[in-house]
Amino acid sequence: MPIKNRISEMHGEITVWRRDFHENPELLYDTHRTSKIVKEKLTSFGCDQVITGLGRTGVVGVIHGRSNSNRKTIGLRADMDALPIKEITNLEYSSKKDGMMHACGHDGHTAMLLGAAKYLSETRNFDGKVVVIFQPAEEGGAGAKEMCEDGLMSDFDISEVYGMHNAPGLPVGQFNIRSGAFFAAADQFTVNIQGKGGHAARPQETIDPTIVGAHILIALQSVASRNTDPLKSLVVSVTSFRTESDSYNVIPQTVQLKGTVRTLSKDVRDMAQDKITQLIKNTGLAFGANVELDYDRGYPVMINSDLETSHMIKAAKNVAGDENVDDNASQVMGAEDFSYMLEERPGAYIRVGNGNTASLHHPNYDFNDESIPFGTSFWVELTETRLPFL
Ligand SMILES: [Zn+2]
Numbered sequence: 335m336p337i338k339n340r341i342s343e344m345h346g347e348i349t350v351w352r353r354d355f356h357e358n359p360e361l362l363y364d365t366h367r368t369s370k371i372v373k374e375k376l377t378s379f380g381c382d383q384v385i386t387g388l389g390r391t392g393v394v395g396v397i398h399g400r401s402n403s404n405r406k407t408i409g410l411r412a413d414m415d416a417l418p419i420k421e422i423t424n425l426e427y428s429s430k431k432d433g434m435m436h437a438c439g440h441d442g443h444t445a446m447l448l449g450a451a452k453y454l455s456e457t458r459n460f461d462g463k464v465v466v467i468f469q470p471a472e473e474g475g476a477g478a479k480e481m482c483e484d485g486l487m488s489d490f491d492i493s494e495v496y497g498m499h500n501a502p503g504l505p506v507g508q509f510n511i512r513s514g515a516f517f518a519a520a521d522q523f524t525v526n527i528q529g530k531g532g533h534a535a536r537p538q539e540t541i542d543p544t545i546v547g548a549h550i551l552i553a554l555q556s557v558a559s560r561n562t563d564p565l566k567s568l569v570v571s572v573t574s575f576r577t578e579s580d581s582y583n584v585i586p587q588t589v590q591l592k593g594t595v596r597t598l599s600k601d602v603r604d605m606a607q608d609k610i611t612q613l614i615k616n617t618g619l620a621f622g623a624n625v626e627l628d629y630d631r632g633y634p635v636m637i638n639s640d641l642e643t644s645h646m647i648k649a650a651k652n653v654a655g656d657e658n659v660d661d662n663a664s665q666v667m668g669a670e671d672f673s674y675m676l677e678e679r680p681g682a683y684i685r686v687g688n689g690n691t692a693s694l695h696h697p698n699y700d701f702n703d704e705s706i707p708f709g710t711s712f713w714v715e716l717t718e719t720r721l722p723f724l
Pocket residue numbers: 437438473694695
């Protein structure tokens with residue numbers, strides 16, 4: 335199929351849902367309104383089961399195909415949360431909540447998957463079961479992880495799981511994807527340096543924590559440049575450097591540094607944590623300062639499995655045409671918590687073109703409603719090709 339007629343007919347209706355979500359953004363796990371609407375719609379479509387409360391505010395719908403001879407269940411996932419950004423789009427359906435907006439297009443993801451759920455509930459033109467997954471807290475709250483911990487994969491017997499995200503800059507009607515590591519792991523660290531403050535004119539009586547912090551900052555640059563295979567990827571960025579002093583003549587007592595570490599493989603991730611820990615500890619020792627490091631591992635590397643990636647490529651080509659699917663997309667140093675679902679089950683993640691819009695997380699961003707028929711058709715096509723009648 336390219337776009338199904340029925341899905342073209344639903345374009346206006348799905349757009350209305352999307353803009354309603356856009357006007358009413360909710361952060362992290364506080365997606366109470368969105369979750370309630372998702373639950374009500376899934377119930378009204380006639381889903382065989384609608385379950386709430388996984389991952390606190392997550393919602394799951396189960397749709398049975400016309401037969402179940404192959405006893406296979408696939409999961410399709412969308413995210414529902416917005417961001418703490420003040421919208422500047424001036425659209426008629428702009429956020430009604432000051433300082434919150436759907437700047438990552440999760441409003442569109444939720445609406446497109448709801449559209450697919452409606453279509454699949456009406457037609458049931460597949461053999462097996464589909465689980466539609468609506469998760470909260472993608473933006474830093476690891477909602478996917480909480481849903482998995484609440485039994486998402488095992489309780490619903492999901493054997494493969496798929497995700498989709500819009501991509502600004504990629505033309506509407508196009509898709510891109512790659513097999514293997516696609517999005518980076520995102521870890522973060524905080525360094526607290528305790529020195530000995532004093533008069534800036536009598537440095538010999540102090541242990542200056544700003545000097546220690548500066549040496550740590552410079553030393554960290556060598557982890558990417560000297561310890562990492564040049565053909566592999568690592569980003570170490572120090573994003574905050576603060577002292578408690580705001581004067582010209584005081585050497586402060588303490589300095590705090592914060593930063594993020596992005597990697598595309600487990601070995602580089604482990605190596606980076608080791609080297610960063612050693613450099614920070616030993617630099618503190620060299621200067622006689624007391625240094626404490628807090629190193630938090632965040633979202634893991636998101637790895638698309640080969641077979642499921644090929645299923646997604648096939649479905650995307652069926653919807654958009656061969657020439658509109660890039661199966662060798664560039665890797666991304668941003669992170670995505672769908673990686674937790676891909677640690678539990680084989681699966682893959684694809685991007686759908688959002689056209690020439692502002693970038694993700696920009697206050698002028700808006701999800702492009704013209705991509706709705708492509709995203710919704712893609713979910714339906716993937717379901718029908720993965721769950722064919724025997
Ligand atoms: Zn985002």
